[in-house]
Amino acid sequence: MFTRTESFREFIRFYPVISTIIAIHFLLYIFTTLPIFPNFWFKATFSGVNLYIREGEYWRLVTPIFMHGGFTHALFNSFSLVLFGPALERLLGKGKFVLVYLVSGILANVATLMLEPLTYVHVGSSGAIFGLFGYYISIILFRKHMLSQQNSQIILIICALSLIMTFLQPNINITAHIFGLAGGFLLGAIFYTKKRG
Template sequence: MDQPPGSPQGPRDKGPQDAQNLPGCYRHPDRETGVRCTRCERPICPECMVSASVGFQCPDCVRGGSGTGHAPAATQPRTLAGGTVASDPRLVTKVLIGLNLAFYLVQLSVGDAFTDRFTLFGRAWLSGDIQGVAEGQWYRMLTSMFLHGSAMHIIFNMLSLWWVGGPLEAALGRARFIALYFISGLAGSALCYLLADADQPSLGASGAIFGLFGATAVLMRRLNYDMRPIIALLVINLIFTFGWSNIAWQAHIGGLVAGVVVGYAMVHAPLERRNLVQYGVCALMLVVVVATTLIRTAQLT
């Protein structure tokens, strides 16, 4: 398969009326699409779609042509979700992968003392007592998202982040993608903190990545793309989640639910109230994370 199954760039569903295959995007010929630029009418895939007052435009038209002869657009080009079109649509994804790899190298260099200090639950290095969010170390909700338990753990997560994160970042824009990633990760940490045993270590970017899976499904549905690849990907991952031991299923489910909720707000918000709806839902999810954390802390103290 040329594309990852979770990518929102897969082929569109074809109705009975389609006599031939859909054309390929003019910048990515291997990606079939039924959407065309409203100015030059070239076929464009989700990564190349720029939201316009009517329909979508290609990157060349919104920049003024690149040989097309069109005049520069009067307004700043926007992504499908209303974000600013960036010259490198995968920059945030690359930075997140770099941060995860850097943290893992520190884990290998320093050892358990570092991991126990920043995972969701850990043991104090000297006393051996359980330490965590209940002891006021709230930063663990965030830092645990950048730690991994093995080489295979981080390799699998980073491949998933690259395959799914890049196209999603291009469709949402950097700010919205960052909000989605961190809210999903924090929601995963919160549900794990609420339901897991107080002495069960929990670490990894899986909660955030499951959030990206959920948002990708919402985006593919919004664009009327074939849902079977992302559904298959989710089913496979959920089988691993509940079928293998030593996997914090709570983080996966928490991240997935948050990703679906935030992703839906990102791609379905009405144009006239887009920012209010998008960031209002993000704020609401953060309130849920804080409330969940406070409830669990009250139970443990």
């Protein structure tokens, strides 16, 4: 389930949403390195800056999901998406996967706006990726038959380790990680309730 055996072309064909998100990650990173888009200006325009969001720049609740602080940051989050996103994209379908990913990321950014200082600045897709973990947890709790016991254990262990690292690593948006996780879980619970109803 979490082992990738597809070729590059097969991956793009099987998982178009994830492929598009990763392409956006690196295109935006490249833009930050071009002389015509000075790094400071580009990040200042699209990063999450709580003060500017409060003043009406609401696009900053969405754009930070696709922005990163550097190549390593973009690579790590994209790698996480490659590992844990495909199974959900196939399971949910393109539209619902986009919904879970974006809503989790936006909820993480709204929580950051509400709970962090006005001077707080953030970028990164980890809130949305934690939303995927949250959705997996909802499957484990409400639809156990959809995941094998082994895959469920892998998800729970990785989720626990990721949460621990959230509190140990510097420069991590703890609020986004926690609320992204909660958002994905709630979406999974809502979808499960609707299916039963």
